[in-house]
Amino acid sequence: MATMKHAVLRTGLETLYFTGGHVWLRPWLGGVGAILTLHHVRPRDAGDFRPNQLLEVTPRFLEAAIRRVRASGLDLVSLDEMHRRLATGEVGRRFACITFDDGYRDLLRHAYPILRKHEVPFAIYVPTSFPDRLGELWWLVLEIVIARNSRIGLVVDGKDRRYDCATLEDKRDLYESLYWWLRDLDTEEDLRNVVRDLAARYHVDIAQLCADLCMTWAELEELASDPLVTIGAHTVNHVRLAKVSADEARREMRMSASVIEAALGKRPRHLSYPVGDRTSAGPREFAIARELGFATAVTTRPGVLFPEHRKHLTALPRISLNGEYQKPRYVRVLVSGAATALWNGFRRVDAA
Numbered sequence: 001m002a003t004m005k006h007a008v009l010r011t012g013l014e015t016l017y018f019t020g021g022h023v024w025l026r027p028w029l030g031g032v033g034a035i036l037t038l039h040h041v042r043p044r045d046a047g048d049f050r051p052n053q054l055l056e057v058t059p060r061f062l063e064a065a066i067r068r069v070r071a072s073g074l075d076l077v078s079l080d081e082m083h084r085r086l087a088t089g090e091v092g093r094r095f096a097c098i099t100f101d102d103g104y105r106d107l108l109r110h111a112y113p114i115l116r117k118h119e120v121p122f123a124i125y126v127p128t129s130f131p132d133r134l135g136e137l138w139w140l141v142l143e144i145v146i147a148r149n150s151r152i153g154l155v156v157d158g159k160d161r162r163y164d165c166a167t168l169e170d171k172r173d174l175y176e177s178l179y180w181w182l183r184d185l186d187t188e189e190d191l192r193n194v195v196r197d198l199a200a201r202y203h204v205d206i207a208q209l210c211a212d213l214c215m216t217w218a219e220l221e222e223l224a225s226d227p228l229v230t231i232g233a234h235t236v237n238h239v240r241l242a243k244v245s246a247d248e249a250r251r252e253m254r255m256s257a258s259v260i261e262a263a264l265g266k267r268p269r270h271l272s273y274p275v276g277d278r279t280s281a282g283p284r285e286f287a288i289a290r291e292l293g294f295a296t297a298v299t300t301r302p303g304v305l306f307p308e309h310r311k312h313l314t315a316l317p318r319i320s321l322n323g324e325y326q327k328p329r330y331v332r333v334l335v336s337g338a339a340t341a342l343w344n345g346f347r348r349v350d351a352a
């Protein structure tokens, strides 16, 4: 299902670009602005088995995207300014916000110099367990285990199962099926237990992986001192909030803001729901975020911003700039709102 939707979005992007549909639809669909989501920014890896490649773009693509957004006549603004424009209704020129989830170190090395050079405000949503070196990047643990082994054993639904994953095709298939099986487990704890078990069996050091990939508090502090940078909350343990109890969801959100405030001296006003799709954040989470006083909170539901989002500031959609749509010409189509309008069946606000 997810794959099919991606294919539709991709062909939609091509069609809209080549027919110019994104230009003539814009007055009706373009909204007032868009929030862009990024994760890793780094040169492309040579490996063939890269199931998480959709979470990365190259530095060149990032720079091209910034130029395209500005050439399309959009202001690049901070989350505070986005919030001000939506809340007051003084929306001004169309705008875009650039946001990064998770706080990977490649941002500092490959993205920050570009953002600095073009004076682009941007936000980083940090799960506090990552700089605390306790983060479990389970989607990468799964990738590493499958990449390094030709056969793996796993307890699935109480039974010991074995899977062959010697060839590239087997690895891709196995990743796809285990990833979605894990995502479908009833609780976040169930998912974490399977992945901890896999890591132990196949000698993947979860803490080391986190230390290798994620920024330290000192690195975050350096970035946070730049007026271009906004640090946002992204829970403590990067849990899919809809999969835990209301109390725990509240604790994850509140605690992450407190930890960031203690470490960096400023309480974050903005939140990003981990994973952020419909199965990870819904009306309950939107209400808790509002109740905890976050000015805005973002999902990964695809869409652009409309004046109506003023009433749904903790359920904002975003547009993913990712490895699957990594062509500069797509950026203009994406921010036009036409592609996500197709995806959403022309519904403007999706906060249910």
Ligand SMILES: [Zn+2]
Pocket: 101, 102, 234, 238, 274, 275
């Ligand atoms: Zn995340």
